[in-house]
Amino acid sequence: FPSVNDVDKEFLRDKDVIVIDVLRATSVITTAIYNGATVFPVLEVEDALKFKEEGYLLGGERRGLKIDGFDFGNSPLEYKREFVEGKNIVFTTSNGTRAIYKSFNAKNIYIGCMLNGKALVKKVLEDKRDIAIVCAGTYGKLSLDDFICAGKIIYELLKLGNCNIDDISTAAYIAYRDYKGKILEYVKYAGHYNYLISIGCKEDIEYCFMEDILDVVPVFKDGRIVKI
């Protein structure tokens, strides 16, 4: 599905879902989980603030910026092991956390990005279920950054498994295949890429498009995201 607004919840029932918001929510979550945190996604800022009194750390963004009263913003580079290991982090973002909740009908909800693509694909192939990829998109619309990240996941799935894919998956696969090794040349056409550049997040983007550097599979279960 190209964005949260396109998700058909019934279609997701009993499938494995991979949620992608490569810039930047699922790259942040994957990094935080790899570095030893537990992440509690919530939809609204007010919901997150209620947890603060109970000693949780808060992370996320609105309009790409850190939220007043929060401990972390939405830069994956903030979620270093020394700050997050063993911590419970309540996390809310504009699109990524919505995509996670939109996928609630799925059997398993995995968190995916470029950083953990290969590790994730190995895991979902073991499950042997039908797979759906939910791209968060940007405010209900397709985002090229998520699209090419979905293409990478599909590319790895086809390399390792015997999968039938639909046409939108084929389009994403072709985008990744043709830009492999020079992905930022494709991503620079994305509106959200340009917005993040305008607020000074170039380093985040470069990090988010590094491939397979984190051998971790985060899964959303019972309100929290943990490592498998």
Ligand code: MLT
């Ligand atoms: C989101 O969930 O909307 C994004 O992660 C926004 C961002 O890049 O900060």
